[in-house]
Amino acid sequence: xxxxxxxxxxxxxxxxxxxxxxxxxxxxxxxxxxxxxxxxxxxxxxxxxxxxxxxxxxxxxxxxxxxxxxxxxxxxxxxxxxxxxxxxxxxxxxxxxxxxxxxxxxxxxxxxxxxxxxxxxxxxxxxxxxxxxxxxxxxxxxxxxxxxxxxxxxxxxxxxxxxxxxxxxxxxxxxxxxxxxxxxxxxxxxxxxxxxxxxxxxxxxxxxxxxxxxxxxxxxxxxxxxxxxxxxxxxxxxxxxxxxxxxxxxxxxxxxxxxxxxxxxxxxxxxxxxxxxxxxxxxxx
Amino acid sequence: xxxxxxxxxxxxxxxxxxxxxxxxxxxxxxxxxxxxxxxxxxxxxxxxxxxxxxxxxxxxxxxxxxxxxxxxxxxxxxxxxxxxxxxxxxxxxxxxxxxxxxxxxxxxxxxxxxxxxxxxxxxxxxxxxxxxxxxxxxxxxxxxxxxxxxxxxxxxxxxxxxxxxxxxxxxxxxxxxxxxxxxxxxxxxxxxxxxxxxxxxxxxxxxxxxxxxxxxxxxxxxxxxxxxxxxxxxxxxxxxxxxxxxxxxxxxxxxxxxxxxxxxxxxxxxxxxxxxxxxxxxxxxxxxxxxxxxxxxxxxxxxxxxxxxxxxxxxxxxxxxxxxxxxxxxxxxxxxxxxxxxxxxxxxxxxxxxxxxxxxxxxxxxxxxxxxxxxxxxxxxxxxxxxxxxxxxxxxxxxxxxxxxxxxxxxxxxxxxxxxxxxxxxxxxxxxxxxxxxxxxxxxxxxxxxxxxxxxxxxxxxxxxxxxxxxxxxxx
Numbered sequence: 001x002x003x004x005x006x007x008x009x010x011x012x013x014x015x016x017x018x019x020x021x022x023x024x025x026x027x028x029x030x031x032x033x034x035x036x037x038x039x040x041x042x043x044x045x046x047x048x049x050x051x052x053x054x055x056x057x058x059x060x061x062x063x064x065x066x067x068x069x070x071x072x073x074x075x076x077x078x079x080x081x082x083x084x085x086x087x088x089x090x091x092x093x094x095x096x097x098x099x100x101x102x103x104x105x106x107x108x109x110x111x112x113x114x115x116x117x118x119x120x121x122x123x124x125x126x127x128x129x130x131x132x133x134x135x136x137x138x139x140x141x142x143x144x145x146x147x148x149x150x151x152x153x154x155x156x157x158x159x160x161x162x163x164x165x166x167x168x169x170x171x172x173x174x175x176x177x178x179x180x181x182x183x184x185x186x187x188x189x190x191x192x193x194x195x196x197x198x199x200x201x202x203x204x205x206x207x208x209x210x211x212x213x214x215x216x217x218x219x220x221x222x223x224x225x226x227x228x229x230x231x232x233x234x235x236x237x238x239x240x241x242x243x244x245x246x247x248x249x250x251x252x253x254x255x256x257x258x259x260x261x262x263x264x265x266x267x268x269x270x271x272x273x274x275x276x277x278x279x280x281x282x283x284x285x
Numbered sequence: 286x287x288x289x290x291x292x293x294x295x296x297x298x299x300x301x302x303x304x305x306x307x308x309x310x311x312x313x314x315x316x317x318x319x320x321x322x323x324x325x326x327x328x329x330x331x332x333x334x335x336x337x338x339x340x341x342x343x344x345x346x347x348x349x350x351x352x353x354x355x356x357x358x359x360x361x362x363x364x365x366x367x368x369x370x371x372x373x374x375x376x377x378x379x380x381x382x383x384x385x386x387x388x389x390x391x392x393x394x395x396x397x398x399x400x401x402x403x404x405x406x407x408x409x410x411x412x413x414x415x416x417x418x419x420x421x422x423x424x425x426x427x428x429x430x431x432x433x434x435x436x437x438x439x440x441x442x443x444x445x446x447x448x449x450x451x452x453x454x455x456x457x458x459x460x461x462x463x464x465x466x467x468x469x470x471x472x473x474x475x476x477x478x479x480x481x482x483x484x485x486x487x488x489x490x491x492x493x494x495x496x497x498x499x500x501x502x503x504x505x506x507x508x509x510x511x512x513x514x515x516x517x518x519x520x521x522x523x524x525x526x527x528x529x530x531x532x533x534x535x536x537x538x539x540x541x542x543x544x545x546x547x548x549x550x551x552x553x554x555x556x557x558x559x560x561x562x563x564x565x566x567x568x569x570x571x572x573x574x575x576x577x578x579x580x581x582x583x584x585x586x587x588x589x590x591x592x593x594x595x596x597x598x599x600x601x602x603x604x605x606x607x608x609x610x611x612x613x614x615x616x617x618x619x620x621x622x623x624x625x626x627x628x629x630x631x632x633x634x635x636x637x638x639x640x641x642x643x644x645x646x647x648x649x650x651x652x653x654x655x656x657x658x659x660x661x662x663x664x665x666x667x668x669x670x671x672x673x674x675x676x677x678x679x680x681x682x683x684x685x686x687x688x689x690x691x692x693x694x695x696x697x698x699x700x701x702x703x704x705x706x707x708x709x710x711x712x713x714x715x716x717x718x719x720x721x722x723x724x725x726x727x728x729x730x731x732x733x734x735x736x737x738x739x740x741x742x743x744x745x746x747x748x749x750x751x752x753x754x755x756x757x758x759x760x761x
Contacts, residue, residue, distance in 0.1 A: 002571060002572040017564075018567075023376070045563075046564040047553065047554040047555045049379045054402070057369070058369070061366065061369040061372035061402070062373065063376060064365065065363065065373035065375060066377065069377045069381045071554075088366065091366050171645065176617070184558075197341045198340055198384075199340040202361055204361050204362070206362070208364065261644040263643075
């Protein structure tokens with residue numbers, strides 16, 4: 001199959017749709033807007049749903065509804081918008097709903113500007129919303145990985161019933177590179193916990209509220225066991241010339257690309273440099 | 286005594302026992318005596334059974350006393366964040382278009398923290414039914430002011446009474462919603478006495494029936510008693526609702542387009558592979574391009590294209606990358622990043638290599654394609670020794686001062702304009718670079734032009750520009 005020369009922001013949508021994503025809810029923000037543009041372009045022709053929500057808050061809550069109804073769905077934003085989604089992500093984590101949220105980081109704090117930065121690390125990886133929860137965080141560093149992570153994220157999300165974040169930066173989102181897309185179309189499975197509006201799912205309850213202190217503690221212990229399993233089984237990273245390295249860079253996103261070039265320049269000068277590139281930021285390698 | 290076994294029976298849309306309460310008492314609801322929620326729940330449950338849609342129903346319950354509606358309704362249930370029910374309901378309904386989605390909200394939820402969500406769900410005409418319980422007070426959180434609290438009404442957060450100067454007026458949601466074009470049905474009803482309850486029962490059913498028939502967005506505002514919040518007896522509270530709320534919030538129908546509204550039902554997304562691949566333009570991914578470069582000998586190309594907006598700089602850069610991709614090389618393209626570049630300077634970084642590319646940034650290009658004067662001035666100094674500079678001599682009078690680089694002066698704008706496509710001047714620059722360096726045969730550019738330009742006439746013009754430029758460079 002011929003590769004396609006494509007922006008990271010567009011590649012992540014195509015990857016997601018090939019993964020069976022049928023619903024996108026979002027709000028425009030630079031430098032993530034091309035994700036919404038691509039979703040608006042590619043979803044409707046085959047009956048998929050794209051809604052430009054009235055706010056980031058609404059977008060993430062539409063995702064909550066769609067995920068609760070058992071479809072593969074996603075949203076995307078950049079720092080200021082991601083902050084607004086934090087409430088919804090906490091609810092998604094509490095209700096254990098699988099979904100995908102892309103954050104194409106810009107510079108902050110506040111309105112900052114639209115240049116690339118990686119300042120959302122804490123709010124995305126450590127959990128911007130209330131309560132103790134964790135989410136899986138993937139960190140693509142190329143257009144190819146934007147596509148690959150869009151394609152893989154839903155499987156991870158459903159395997160663990162957890163929101164999956166794709167955390168990248170303006171460079172990776174805006175950069176164009178050749179991408180090879182998978183040729184298989186994945187589809188959402190049927191879940192016993194989702195509401196389908198039919199007899200079999202009538203008893204389903206999507207909720208994050210647990211009124212009894214004891215039961216909420218139990219729920220949190222269960223969530224923690226899940227996070228521990230994720231930490232044990234889902235660590236992904238790239239080892240770039242690490243084996244004999246005296247100097248090691250640790251970087252993700254576009255920084256890892258720059259670090260990779262630095263490693264090569266240093267190696268030419270007989271300095272044994274290497275790069276540890278986390279591909280999952282939670283679980284961290 | 287009636288022999289009808291249904292009389293005094295609990296609706297089958299309720300659970301027999303409310304085990305989700307998680308306490309010993311699984312018979313009574315958690316609602317206070319005299320509260321309107323229980324009455325409205327019953328009307329909704331009965332309507333669900335009347336319409337035969339129990340299996341299809343998905344009830345959305347956000348924060349407020351009715352957050353626990355899922356204790357009672359034997360339907361699909363989704364509990365959601367404060368105010369967000371219409372957004373969640375949108376997500377549910379768009380995912381399960383065959384379901385019957387009910388957004389059940391209180392006044393704080395719908396008219397304060399969730400104002401945006403309800404207005405926009407209504408404005409999109411989402412196929413859902415909203416029940417809005419207006420009791421002029423926050424019940425669950427302990428009797429604070431609601432956006433519908435009346436002027437002068439004392440609450441925990443208006444201990445001296447609600448004042449217009451400080452809190453404004455009670456908000457009238459039915460009036461607001463009925464100002465929008467999309468809603469099909471908007472009505473305000475009351476639970477304050479039996480005649481009003483009878484009417485409410487019919488309106489509740491109608492609002493659900495509308496959804497069953499695919500008629501669109503139905504909104505029912507229900508004036509309701511909250512004896513605990515208002516600190517009155519149930520009887521007094523209902524009297525107060527009638528004497529006070531009925532005057533501020535008139536009981537009436539604001540919109541009923543059900544007779545004329547077209548039924549419309551959305552469909553599920555296709556899961557047909559061919560259909561999805563077609564939508565993604567991924568069906569035909571074969572190519573008859575014949576690579577011509579010996580990859581093992583390919584020297585890294587780090588290119589900066591620069592000029593002003595409108596010269597086609599960015600697309601020419603990506604054209605180079607696409608050509609490199611067809612050759613099986615690694616390549617990256619990134620625009621010099623800025624807010625709005627239109628009208629200002631425009632430049633992009635293109636890297637081509639036979640190895641994996643690290644940084645996509647080109648800080649020290651070995652090729653500069655300078656399409657205007659400021660670009661040459663800005664970037665001349667960063668070009669690597671022995672590098673190449675293509676100068677658009679139609680616009681740039683200045684000569685390159687460096688002696689350690691190879692320079693080609695080509696009237697790119699002139700040639701492109703003469704041959705009828707001024708927008709191709711940067712592609713012309715690309716052609717000049719390829720003709721000069723031969724890193725990839727310039728003729729190969731014609732394949733990419735044919736692929737990317739659907740209009741044959743335009744493609745042909747581009748190709749004659751490329752050939753003319755190549756000829757020009759060959760003569761230098």
